[in-house]
Structure formats: C-alpha cells, structure tokens
Amino acid sequence: MTTTEAQAVPDLRRGIAWTRARQMLGRTLVVLARATAIFVPVFLVATFVTFALRSLSGLSPARIQLGEEATPEAIARVEAQWGLNRPFLAQYWDWISGVVHGQLGTSWTNGADISTLIGLGLGVSLSVAVFALIIGMVFGFVLGTVAALRRTTWIDRAITGFVTVISVMPAFVVGIVLVAVFAVGLHLFPSAGYVPAQQGLGPWLAHITLPAIALSFDVIADVARQLRSSLVAAYRENYVTGAVVRGLSSRRIFFRHVLRNGLGPTLATLGLKFPALVGASVVTEWIFGLQGFGRFANDAAQAGDVPAVQGVLVVSIVLVVTFNLITNLVLARVTPASQRGV
Secondary structure, eight states, X not given: OOHHXXXXXXXXXXXXXXXXXXXXXXXXXXXXXXXXXXXXHHHHHHHHHHHHHHHHHOOOHHHHHHOTXXXXXXXXXXXXXXXXXXXXXXXXXXXXXXXXXXXXXXXXXXOOBHXXXXXXXXXXXXXXXXXXXXXXXXXXXXHXXXXXHTTTSHHHHHHHHHHHHHHTSOHHHHHHHHIIIIIIISXXXXXXXXXXXXXXXXXXXXXXXXXXXXXXXXXXXHHHHHHHHHHHHHHTSXXXXXXXXXXXXXXXXXXXXXXXXXXXXXXXXXXXXXXXXXXXXXXXXXXXXXXXXXHHHHHHHXXXXXXXXXXXXXXXXXXXXXXXXXXXXXXXXXSOXXXXXX
C-alpha cells in the first residue's frame, strides 16, 4: 500500500463517521421539530380547557375560605382579591403567562405557591417512578428475551403464566404484602416515609424500594409480553433466514437483527408507562406514607382547590410530552431505517 493510499483510509473513515453523525443529527432535529409541532397546539388547547374548568366547576375560593353561608358581598370581595371578577380571557392570559415562566398560581386552601407544592411531591413520585421503571425494564427485558429464545418450551409457558399473574395483581395489594413481609416481618426496609437523596443514597433507596417494586409489576408484565411478541415476530422475518444462510452466529443474529428490530414496540410501551407511574400511584403513596404527586393531586381535587388541580394537569401534560419525546429520540437511534420509513 502506497503512502497516498494509507492516508486515504483514515480520511474515508472520517468521512463515513461524519456522514453518520450528520444523519443522526438530522433524524434528531426531525423528531424535535415534529414533537414541537405537536406539543405547542396540544399544550395550548389542553391548558385552555384546563383553565376553563374553573368557570365550569362553579367553585370559588370564597366558598372554601368563608364557607357555604357566606354573604354575596363577602364572596364578591374575596373573588375580587383573586382577580376572578376580570374577563375570562384576561384571567387566562395572566395564568398562561405565569405557566410559561414556571408559576402555576396560588393555592385556594392555604395560599401557598403551587409550583413549590408540586415540586415537593413530584420529587418523591419521580424517584419512585424512575426506580420502578428501571426494575420493570430489567426484569421485563430478561423475561421477555428468555421467553422468546425458548419459545414453545416449558420455560416460555412458565414465564407467560408468571407475567399473566403479576399483571392482574393491583399495586396496592402488592404494596401491603411487601410491607407485611419485608418491613414488618423481616425489618429489611422501612414501612413508610421518604428521605431525600440529599440526605444519603442508602436511606433514599431504602424508602423507595418497596413502593417501586409494587409499581413495577405491571411494567414487568407489559415489557415482557411486548418484547417476547416482537422478538418472536422478528425471528420469522426473511432477513433472519438470510442471516442464518450466510452463516452468522446466533448471538450476532440476535443482537444485530432480531433485538434491534423488535425493540421499537417495547420502547413505545415504556413511553406510555412512565407518566402513568408518576400520576396513578395515589393508593400506593397512601400505603407507604409518601407525600407524592398523585396524593397531592387527589387532595387538591377533594378540597376543590382548582388552581392546584390546574397545576397538576399542566405538569402531567409536560411529563407526557417530555417522556414521549425522549422515547422518540431513542427510537430514532435504535430502530432500523426500514421501520422509520427512510
């Protein structure tokens, strides 16, 4: 090989790497553009409907603060203090302007800043939800992969039966059993409460482990079933048959072809699971004594605290859109071009 040819090889490799980097950047920008185009109108419509619920509900801070026997004059005075006597669109503009800047308003029940209250509860729920998602991903991935690799065997049937059983077990029932066994019986974990991560990683993990396990059962079942179905379907594709004919090893076929093509639906399932883990764990938070996001939303709704409920809905919308965006970015990276329509 001449000196010129030796220099051309690194240049060619750099050119290929640069082309791949530009393609990846282009796909990322396309995903971001699509997400923005969807998020902006959805956010505006959802927040408008959310804010309109205040007028439709007939609730008022005066009724909460003064009681049902308050005089019309007292009600009008309190509502004027909250700016509720202004035109609807003017109220909405002030509210949405605050939302854009991270200000979700003031609670009708205690006058506290809603952003602060939600932030405290959201930190607890996110800790539990992320840990539950990690547990669900790890065990669901292992179970789904083993079931697909040992399809039609007793191992496949056993795993299918196991995930079917845990999928119908309510999280609050699992939580009660976990507390009875591991907290009360074996004294391995605390039965209730929460310790922030800033006060120590060990105590933080100890307090979120049991609630995370209770919430992870549904994730494990969904991930395992979806991954098994996707992998089994991928094994039946013609490109797998071609890879076998070419003499590729079973390990390479699995990681380079089967897994990459079968992973997309599973990731899409996770994109729907995480927001649900954050907001739909009210009963679990009650069992483990956690002042989380779901419990705050429940308390606000029962108290008729409309600004707090509006803040919860706004944060929920942002969580759903954000996690779906992350999921789409991951899908754009791992999903083959043939499935992206490229």
